[in-house]
Amino acid sequence: MLAHLPRRRAAAALAILGFLVAGCAKNAPQDIFRPAGSNAREIDDGLGGQKYIFILAGVVAAIVIAVVLFIIFKFKDRGQDIPEQTHGNPMLEIGMTILPAIILITVAIPTVAKIFNLAKSDDAACVVNVTGQQWWWEYDYPVQNCGGIEITQPIVTSGEMVIPAGVNVQLRITSRDVIHSYWIPRLNGKRDAVPGSLQPLRMQADQPGIYTGQCTEFCGLSHARMRQAVVALDSDSFATWVANQEEAYTSPTDALALEGEGQFISQCARCHQINGLTNSDGTPVLANPEQNLVSGAAPNLTNLMTRTGFAGFTFDLITDACREKLWNAPSEEFSALYLQGVWMDSPAGAEYPVCFNETALREWLRNAPGMKPMFVDPNNLSSTGGLYRGMPNLGLTEAQIDQLIAYLLERK
Amino acid sequence: MLTTGSKLLIGATVVSVISAILFGITVDGPGATVGVIGLLSAAVAFGLIAGINVYVRDSNAPAMEPGVEHTCAAARQPSGASGWPAVAAVGVAGLAIGAVSRPVVFLVALVVVLAAIVEWMVQAWSERASDDTGYNATIRGRLLHPLEFPVLATLGLGALIYGFSRIMLSASKDAGRWLFIAIGALFLAGAVVVAIYRGAGKRTIAGVSALAAFAVVGVGVASAVQGQRDIEAHPAPSCLSNEEGEGDHGAPKAPSDTAGVYATIVLTDSDFYAVLGNWNGPDKIAYHQLSVPRNARVSLVFLNQTSEPARLTARLGKFGDAAESVECTAMVEADGEGYLSIKAVNVPLASTEPMQLQLGGEEAPAIEIQVP
Incomplete structure (x- = not known):
C-alpha cells in the first residue's frame, strides 16, 4: 500500500507506524495500562480513568489536528484572491467555549472522586x-x-x-x-x-x-x-520473609567468610550496618554514615542476599537466567522462587546450580563509581564538607574482594 | 578587491584548518579529539567572520565612497565632556583596593567599571550617530534607559529601606512604635496636602520627596554608625523541665504546618502514645514505640489532651563525648497543640542515654524511639 504513496508521505506514514508499534511491547514491566493492583485499577478504570481520558484526549487531538490540516491545505496560498474577511461569530464562539468546558467538567468530576479514593487509608492493613x-x-x-x-x-x-x-x-x-x-x-x-x-x-x-x-x-x-x-x-511466604529478616545474626564459619567479616568491619562498616555484627571484644559494630555521606545513610546489608538487586536496584544480584525465570514465574510459583534468594549451591528444586551474579558484585566492589556515576572523588568534596554522595572506590585488592564476597553470600 | 582585514581573516581560517588536520594526524590520546574540535571551531568562526568582512568590505567606507570620512557624523567632535572615564578610574582604584582587602569591594568595583564602560561606550557611539543632538540623546535613552531606570530605582529604594531599617533597629522598642506612627502620619499628611492643593508643581513635589528621602537615608546612616539597640535573644525552652520558663514565652504553640506529619503524639489523662501520620487504617494503633528513619528530619504534632500544660521532649541520644541531643516543644497549654521537628542521627544501640519521647524532665511515661 505504501508503494502507491509519494516518497515523503510514505516516510511520514512509516514514522507514525513506528510510534504506534512501539506501544505494542509485551515485555514492558512499567506499563501503566496493565494495572496489577486495586489502586492502579482505580487510576485506569471508570469514567475518569486514564484509559477513557486517553481516548477522549486522543479524539479531541485528532479533531483539532484534522481541522488544522484541513485549513492549512484548503487555504494554502496559491495566488487566489483573499477570501471575504469577517469578524466575530457569537454562536460559534459560545459553542467553542461551552464544549471544552463540558468536556473538562466531565473529566474533572470523576477524576476528583478518584483522587479522594486514592488518598484513603482506611483499608491499609x-x-x-x-x-x-x-x-x-x-x-x-x-x-x-x-x-x-x-x-x-x-x-x-x-x-x-x-x-x-x-x-x-x-x-x-x-x-x-x-x-x-x-x-x-x-x-x-x-x-x-x-x-x-x-x-x-x-x-x-x-x-x-x-x-x-x-x-x-x-x-x-x-x-x-x-x-x-x-x-x-x-x-x-511473607511470614517466612519476615521471620528470616528478624533472625539473629550468625557469624560465618567458613574461613574465607570469616576473613570477609573482618574486612567488612574495617572497610564497609563505616557506612553499612549489619545488625548483630560485633567486634572481637563483643561490642556491636555500628555504622556512622552521617560522618561519611551527605544523605547520612547507606543500605543496611544484614540480609543482602535475600534481595535480587543492589546499588539502588540498578544491578542484578542474580544471574540473567535466574532473573528471567523469577520475573516470568507464574504468580503461584513466584513467592517460593523469590524466597530462595541468591544461591551458590543448588537448593532442592532449583533449575540453575548457581544464581549469584558474582561478576556484577565483584565489579562493584572493585570500582563502584565506575559502574554507577556518583560524587565520590575524594579530591573534590569541598562543596559537601568532605562527605560523599554514593560509594567511593575503596581500592580493595582481589583477595579482599574474595573475602568480602564469601562473607556477603552468607547474609541471607 | 579584498581588504587587508579580510585577507587576515581568510588566512586565519586556512591556518586553522591546516592546524586541525596536522593536530589530528600527529597527536594521540584523549586530548586529540578536543584539540581538533577546537581548531575546527576556530576555522568555522574565522570563516564566518571573513565572509561577513568580505561582504561589508571591512566596513571601509572611504573605499566605497571617497571623502565620506570627512563629512560623516562619526567624524564630528563629541558634543561634550564625559564623566564616565572618571567613574571608571574610581572603579579601577576600587578593584585594586578590593583585591587586597575584601572580595565584596572588588565585586562592587567590578560592577562600577563594567557600568562605566557600557555607559561611556554607548554615549560615545550615540554622539556620533547623527548630526542631530536631540536624536542622538533619544537613541542613547532607548538603549540605556531600560537598564538605568530599574537599576537606579532599585538602588534608591534599597537605600531608603536600608536607612529606615537602621533607624528602626537603633531606636528603642517604644520609640520605634512612635517613630513608625509619626513617619506614616507624615507620609499620609503629605499625600493629603498634595491631593488638596493641586496647584503644587511637579518640581515642588519631587523636591520635597527628595528631601524626605535624603532625610531618611541620612538619619539611617547616622543610626547605622550609632549601632543597633540591644536586642534580647529569646532563650531556648528548657527541655528537661516541666516548669514554664522564660524560653517558653513567645514560642509558637500551635503547629504552623500540619501537612506531612510523621506522627501525632497524644497525651491524655491515662495514656501517652503515638499515632502514625497519614494512616487511618483498621490497625490504627496507640503506639508506645515510634520507628524513625535514621538521619531524616521528621515532624511531630503534640496534642495535650489533659487539663495541665505539658511539654513534649525528644531525647535523641548521647553518642560518644558529644552532649545529649534533646529537642522539645514549648509548654503546650491544656487542650493545646505543639509542633516538633526531630532528627535521629544514630541508632539507640550507640547511645549511652535512652532515646525516647517524654514529658519534660519526666522519664516516664515514655514512647521509645526506634531507629532501624
Whole structure:
C-alpha cells in the first residue's frame, strides 16, 4: 500500500507506524495500562480513568489536528484572491467555549472522586516507611501487624520492598537529601519524596510478583539509575520473609567468610550496618554514615542476599537466567522462587546450580563509581564538607574482594 | 578587491584548518579529539567572520565612497565632556583596593567599571550617530534607559529601606512604635496636602520627596554608625523541665504546618502514645514505640489532651563525648497543640542515654524511639 504513496508521505506514514508499534511491547514491566493492583485499577478504570481520558484526549487531538490540516491545505496560498474577511461569530464562539468546558467538567468530576479514593487509608492493613536518598530507596517496617503477620522488631531493607499480596500497604514516603519521586506504574501513581515532610501512598498487588519502577523526579547525577521494585508474596511466604529478616545474626564459619567479616568491619562498616555484627571484644559494630555521606545513610546489608538487586536496584544480584525465570514465574510459583534468594549451591528444586551474579558484585566492589556515576572523588568534596554522595572506590585488592564476597553470600 | 582585514581573516581560517588536520594526524590520546574540535571551531568562526568582512568590505567606507570620512557624523567632535572615564578610574582604584582587602569591594568595583564602560561606550557611539543632538540623546535613552531606570530605582529604594531599617533597629522598642506612627502620619499628611492643593508643581513635589528621602537615608546612616539597640535573644525552652520558663514565652504553640506529619503524639489523662501520620487504617494503633528513619528530619504534632500544660521532649541520644541531643516543644497549654521537628542521627544501640519521647524532665511515661 505504501508503494502507491509519494516518497515523503510514505516516510511520514512509516514514522507514525513506528510510534504506534512501539506501544505494542509485551515485555514492558512499567506499563501503566496493565494495572496489577486495586489502586492502579482505580487510576485506569471508570469514567475518569486514564484509559477513557486517553481516548477522549486522543479524539479531541485528532479533531483539532484534522481541522488544522484541513485549513492549512484548503487555504494554502496559491495566488487566489483573499477570501471575504469577517469578524466575530457569537454562536460559534459560545459553542467553542461551552464544549471544552463540558468536556473538562466531565473529566474533572470523576477524576476528583478518584483522587479522594486514592488518598484513603482506611483499608491499609500494613505500613512501610519509604525514604529516598541519592540514589536508592530504603524501606523500614515498624513493629506492627502487617496484613495478619506480626512484625516484632523493626525491619530495614533497600532497593526492593516486600509486601503481602492482596493487602493494601500504606507507604509513608520522605527523603533524606533532595526531592525524589516514588513510582511503581503497575501498582499506583507517583508520589514525591520531600525532605522533612511525609507523603502517603497506598500500594496493593493482586498477585505475587515483582513490579518495578523508577525515580521520577530528577535528583542528580545517577537519577536514571535510581530504580525500585515492589515484591508481592503470598501470605505464608511473607511470614517466612519476615521471620528470616528478624533472625539473629550468625557469624560465618567458613574461613574465607570469616576473613570477609573482618574486612567488612574495617572497610564497609563505616557506612553499612549489619545488625548483630560485633567486634572481637563483643561490642556491636555500628555504622556512622552521617560522618561519611551527605544523605547520612547507606543500605543496611544484614540480609543482602535475600534481595535480587543492589546499588539502588540498578544491578542484578542474580544471574540473567535466574532473573528471567523469577520475573516470568507464574504468580503461584513466584513467592517460593523469590524466597530462595541468591544461591551458590543448588537448593532442592532449583533449575540453575548457581544464581549469584558474582561478576556484577565483584565489579562493584572493585570500582563502584565506575559502574554507577556518583560524587565520590575524594579530591573534590569541598562543596559537601568532605562527605560523599554514593560509594567511593575503596581500592580493595582481589583477595579482599574474595573475602568480602564469601562473607556477603552468607547474609541471607 | 579584498581588504587587508579580510585577507587576515581568510588566512586565519586556512591556518586553522591546516592546524586541525596536522593536530589530528600527529597527536594521540584523549586530548586529540578536543584539540581538533577546537581548531575546527576556530576555522568555522574565522570563516564566518571573513565572509561577513568580505561582504561589508571591512566596513571601509572611504573605499566605497571617497571623502565620506570627512563629512560623516562619526567624524564630528563629541558634543561634550564625559564623566564616565572618571567613574571608571574610581572603579579601577576600587578593584585594586578590593583585591587586597575584601572580595565584596572588588565585586562592587567590578560592577562600577563594567557600568562605566557600557555607559561611556554607548554615549560615545550615540554622539556620533547623527548630526542631530536631540536624536542622538533619544537613541542613547532607548538603549540605556531600560537598564538605568530599574537599576537606579532599585538602588534608591534599597537605600531608603536600608536607612529606615537602621533607624528602626537603633531606636528603642517604644520609640520605634512612635517613630513608625509619626513617619506614616507624615507620609499620609503629605499625600493629603498634595491631593488638596493641586496647584503644587511637579518640581515642588519631587523636591520635597527628595528631601524626605535624603532625610531618611541620612538619619539611617547616622543610626547605622550609632549601632543597633540591644536586642534580647529569646532563650531556648528548657527541655528537661516541666516548669514554664522564660524560653517558653513567645514560642509558637500551635503547629504552623500540619501537612506531612510523621506522627501525632497524644497525651491524655491515662495514656501517652503515638499515632502514625497519614494512616487511618483498621490497625490504627496507640503506639508506645515510634520507628524513625535514621538521619531524616521528621515532624511531630503534640496534642495535650489533659487539663495541665505539658511539654513534649525528644531525647535523641548521647553518642560518644558529644552532649545529649534533646529537642522539645514549648509548654503546650491544656487542650493545646505543639509542633516538633526531630532528627535521629544514630541508632539507640550507640547511645549511652535512652532515646525516647517524654514529658519534660519526666522519664516516664515514655514512647521509645526506634531507629532501624
